Amino acid sequence: MSRKTGVLELAVLGLLHESPLHGYELRKRLSAVFGPVKRISYGSLYPCLKDLVATGLIAEDAAASVSGVGKRGRTVYKLTAEGKERLQDQLGEHGPSAWEDESFGVRMAFFAQTDADVRLKILEGRRSRLEERREKVSSAMSRTREKLDRYTLELQQHGLESVEREVRWLNELIATERSPAGGPGRGAVTARPRSAKSPG
Amino acid sequence: MSRKTGVLELAVLGLLHESPLHGYELRKRLSAVFGPVKRISYGSLYPCLKDLVATGLIAEDAAASVSGVGKRGRTVYKLTAEGKERLQDQLGEHGPSAWEDESFGVRMAFFAQTDADVRLKILEGRRSRLEERREKVSSAMSRTREKLDRYTLELQQHGLESVEREVRWLNELIATERSPAGGPGRGAVTARPRSAKSPG
DNA sequence: GTTAGCATGTAAGGAGTTACATGATTTT
DNA sequence: AAAATCATGTAACTCCTTACATGCTAAC
The missing domain is CATH 1.10.287 (Helix Hairpins)
Incomplete structure (x- = not known):
């Protein structure tokens, strides 16, 4: 019945917390989160969004959605209050489920909110x-x-x-x-020497 | 109906070509082939073996199997002639399907037979x-x-x-x-300098 | 005598994919 | 005007996992 997946759900909630988005755009952002391997398809994304709406964690953002008559338009989603709560719960998890292979990458992608x-x-x-x-x-x-x-x-x-x-x-x-982060508060990634590229 | 998977099937055929094995032992070897991540479970292995028997690619090795009366014993499988043929076909594949993420590791694990x-x-x-x-x-x-x-x-x-x-x-x-492999015919892995480990 | 490992299998279900179906808009 | 990309969704299917069910054998 419901796609109570975990990783995909979490990724969607995390991205929608940053800003409301529609499915198509969401998928592009998800590609960045999950990396070049393991890109998710519409066949899993749209059902997931549907379920998240059904469970009340996200809702259509009527103001941002585009829907002329007859047009298919796009549906923009945003987090509900329950969605925000759920996201906070998930981001607070610090047990094994947060560091296994399937989930670690996603958890780290949202470290800025952790x-x-x-x-x-x-x-x-x-x-x-x-x-x-x-x-x-x-x-x-x-x-x-x-x-x-x-x-x-x-x-x-x-x-x-x-x-x-x-x-x-x-x-x-x-x-x-x-480290007490002696440097500037918002940071570029600590510069690590990248070894010279071999030309071929 | 049938598990015409590819990778798991190929791995099983490849291992059975080296020597006849029973399911339990097969699984241990598969763990080595697939690496520490992605270990396969009995829930996929046994049905796979069943299907391979049904398609005639492998068969029970009656001589090597153990089955006392009432005992559950173990069932040793070996390649059939068709299984060997199929394995050779698969190992001859050199298109994209051989180098994608899911299959490359397995293909390389059987390079000795390629x-x-x-x-x-x-x-x-x-x-x-x-x-x-x-x-x-x-x-x-x-x-x-x-x-x-x-x-x-x-x-x-x-x-x-x-x-x-x-x-x-x-x-x-x-x-x-x-390289024409000027060195000894059977080879230890070419020695590559391993950079000194940082102590912590 | 009980824990750990050997050994085989099934049923239910989870998490995703591909292929299909549809149509608008932007770029070339 | 054709091609690419935007945009949404469903149905069927695949591959795999977990949990269950069963029982033997070796080690401690």
Whole structure:
């Protein structure tokens, strides 16, 4: 019946909190939130919006919608009071559900609307989740190292290094969160040296 | 009706080509193939095996199966002749379906059973797929740079760097594939210097 | 003797996709 | 005037997960 998804719902609520939007535009913004992989389709977005209306978390913004007679026009949605409440609840979550693979990206995309202490807990939870994974993969690799062909090994090695890289990234983010932010209040991303691009 | 999936089917056929296995063991090996994320559950594996038997691509290996009276025992499966044929067909595929996100990992996991020219085409296809993505992301970023908060920016930056890293990895793999492999025939993975770990 | 791991399977449902169906508006 | 992009929606289908149901075997 209802699409009580979680991530998509959260992303929609988060975006609508920034400003009222219609479905088509929402989808474009969602592409940015979810990244280039995992872009959502209208076949899931529109039903989701329908459900959110049905549960009273969002409502049509009549003023912003365009609907001439006979025209199909566009329907602009905005958060209701209950929607705002729900969003705050969701953004306050700092347990495992906030740092698993499916949800971490979305949660971080709305960190600007999230309390500093919750941000820190999520980043730390994510980090320890990845450290666990790193241990499992690397111990599995040392157990089976000799029996694997080079391609499987390359694949696992690359996977392991990706995890290690994400841990280092989280370390930097956590350090930045913890530091008293001596610099300017609103910040450009801390400049990290980007290694020179190899020309080809 | 039938699970004509692709990736799971392919992974099962590929593993059974190496040796006959029963479901439980198969699942453990699949976890290695698919990596720590995306582990498959019995709820998809057993129905998949059932379908593969129904389509005649695999069959019970009566000799290897264990089934005392009243016992539930285990059922060992092996490839049939048609299964081997199907596997060869699939491993010969070198179009886009072989290098998309969902399938590339599995395809590479069975590179040891894949022709050298097909391997090269897949690696190159994957690389150009990622290069496209890199262009899209980086141009989207330069368009919207100023309007994004630091967290969204960090997220996108990290995503971009991940793509760039995978491209560099593919470059190395492609170079290795192309080189006449002057070294020893069976190979340890080419030693790449691993940068010193930061202590914390 | 009880916990952990081995071993197989089904039913219900969740989360999404593709393909279809429709039409307006803007750009080339 | 054709092509691209804006804009909304549904129906059928796919792939997978969770929870359930069952029972053996090894280790502690």
